[in-house]
Amino acid sequence: MEATAIILTLKLAGLSTLLLMLLALPVSWGLSRWNSPFKSVVQAIVALPLVLPPTVLGFYLLLAFAPDSVIGSWWQSITGERLAFTFEALLLGSVIYSLPFAVQPLHAGFTQLHPHYLETARMLNLPWYTRLRVVVLPAIKPSIFIAAGLSFAHTIGEFGVVLMIGGNIPGETRVVSIALFDHVESLNYASAHMLAAVLLVFSLLLLIALYYLQGKRRLKWNVM
Amino acid sequence: MKASPESLLSPSGLVLSQLLSEPLSIAVAANFAGPLNALLPAFEQATGIQTRVTVGSSGALFAQIQHGAPYDVFLSADSKRPQALVSNALIPANAVTTYAIGQLALVGRVNSVTDHALLADSVRLAIADPDLAPYGRAARELLQASGVWSLLQTRLIRGTNVQQTLQFWQTGNVDAALIAASQCVTYQLDCKPVPALYEPVIQQMAVIVTHNKARTLAGRSLARYLQSTAVQQQLAEMGYRLVADAHNKDPF
Numbered sequence: 106m107e108a109t110a111i112i113l114t115l116k117l118a119g120l121s122t123l124l125l126m127l128l129a130l131p132v133s134w135g136l137s138r139w140n141s142p143f144k145s146v147v148q149a150i151v152a153l154p155l156v157l158p159p160t161v162l163g164f165y166l167l168l169a170f171a172p173d174s175v176i177g178s179w180w181q182s183i184t185g186e187r188l189a190f191t192f193e194a195l196l197l198g199s200v201i202y203s204l205p206f207a208v209q210p211l212h213a214g215f216t217q218l219h220p221h222y223l224e225t226a227r228m229l230n231l232p233w234y235t236r237l238r239v240v241v242l243p244a245i246k247p248s249i250f251i252a253a254g255l256s257f258a259h260t261i262g263e264f265g266v267v268l269m270i271g272g273n274i275p276g277e278t279r280v281v282s283i284a285l286f287d288h289v290e291s292l293n294y295a296s297a298h299m300l301a302a303v304l305l306v307f308s309l310l311l312l313i314a315l316y317y318l319q320g321k322r323r324l325k326w327n328v329m
Numbered sequence: 330m331k332a333s334p335e336s337l338l339s340p341s342g343l344v345l346s347q348l349l350s351e352p353l354s355i356a357v358a359a360n361f362a363g364p365l366n367a368l369l370p371a372f373e374q375a376t377g378i379q380t381r382v383t384v385g386s387s388g389a390l391f392a393q394i395q396h397g398a399p400y401d402v403f404l405s406a407d408s409k410r411p412q413a414l415v416s417n418a419l420i421p422a423n424a425v426t427t428y429a430i431g432q433l434a435l436v437g438r439v440n441s442v443t444d445h446a447l448l449a450d451s452v453r454l455a456i457a458d459p460d461l462a463p464y465g466r467a468a469r470e471l472l473q474a475s476g477v478w479s480l481l482q483t484r485l486i487r488g489t490n491v492q493q494t495l496q497f498w499q500t501g502n503v504d505a506a507l508i509a510a511s512q513c514v515t516y517q518l519d520c521k522p523v524p525a526l527y528e529p530v531i532q533q534m535a536v537i538v539t540h541n542k543a544r545t546l547a548g549r550s551l552a553r554y555l556q557s558t559a560v561q562q563q564l565a566e567m568g569y570r571l572v573a574d575a576h577n578k579d580p581f
């Protein structure tokens with residue numbers, strides 16, 4: 106039972122991180138090259154999950170996933186199934202929930218990217234995808250690692266949103282944080298201790314690795 | 330048992346309410362929050378005791394009490410948790426009493442739990458989590474006794490408590506839900522009764538006995554008030570079974 110929850114959590118965090126990287130890379134790049142009064146509006150929207158209680162997001166998602174809502178009915182017309190209480194619903198919720206953790210490090214990375222690199226690459230007449238592959242991505246590699254690591258860690262720590270839109274289905278939506286909550290609620294403190302310790306140690310190790318990476322990155326920038 | 334004016338006085342004859350510096354703090358399981366709100370004004374008026382209500386799941390409230398949360402009375406959705414307070418030696422056994430017997434009801438697009446519509450793959454039924462919530466335990470027993478548990482088990486949607494179970498239905502995310510009959514009354518829902526193929530949900534309360542005698546007495550007067558014939562009649566109208574009935578049938 107615990108193994109199912111742990112595997113599901115890793116799958117959710119892994120897929121969320123993958124989707125977030127695909128989404129956050131272009132968004133952060135665009136944000137770093139955009140100058141408009143509306144930029145602060147977009148930045149604020151991206152940062153909302155940082156400050157809102159997860160219950161706000163969970164509540165709106167619950168309403169949005171209902172079969173008579175726009176998103177819910179669209180999903181049903183495509184897949185023939187309902188969205189709420191599915192793994193896909195959790196994935197969508199996690200992507201929104203962890204978006205700022207992916208965008209902010211990447212945005213910082215793109216902002217710090219020295220224009221000389223790009224100008225040189227452009228003068229060499231490299232096509233945009235080659236410039237991306239050989240210049241931009243290698244230069245911001247540490248930011249990508251940090252963005253991915255934080256997204257992964259934050260999704261593993263997700264609780265309020267899952268509690269509201271998950272429906273607690275083993276193997277589908279019952280992630281570790283929910284399993285832990287169930288143990289506490291059913292007075293099963295021994296299992297709760299075990300899962301809590303696993304989460305604590307795992308998250309701590311992940312964060313140590315990220316901070317180590319960040320420290321190394323600063324060193325690198327300084328050397329250059 | 331009727332709450333007489335004498336029983337609401339402390340032994341010294343002083344009115345209890347004058348001995349309480351702060352309102353009586355009541356922790357209540359979500360399913361009883363609505364009925365309690367309807368019942369408290371009459372209690373406050375009769376006794377002069379002010380109350381303050383905290384709503385939560387029985388499990389969360391229990392954990393808080395175990396760690397010293399300052400509640401005077403704990404109205405649980407089950408009997409397991411008040412009894413656990415006794416076996417953990419936090420309160421004496423006589424501080425626990427039964428105040429209500431809950432029953433299940435069905436809300437949604439189906440007529441019964443064996444309705445053919447429920448057997449379709451795409452149709453979704455929500456119950457409270459059987460491992461957490463007493464109404465979920467009752468729902469599992471009902472579905473097992475009706476012979477549909479193994480069929481529905483994998484696609485049941487489980488709410489943390491019976492309140493969230495209803496919320497899943499109200500937001501349109503499930504087709505039907507097994508909820509507490511009391512919720513049907515509180516929220517004026519069009520519910521269907523279900524056969525009593527499950528152990529009744531025995532809801533017990535615990536008076537958290539501390540060195541503060543006035544608070545303990547005030548808690549006990551709330552217990553007596555909830556068990557009074559007048560309140561039990563009201564609870565019957567709110568979807569609960571009479572405590573006296575269950576005690577006759579059940580040696581519990």
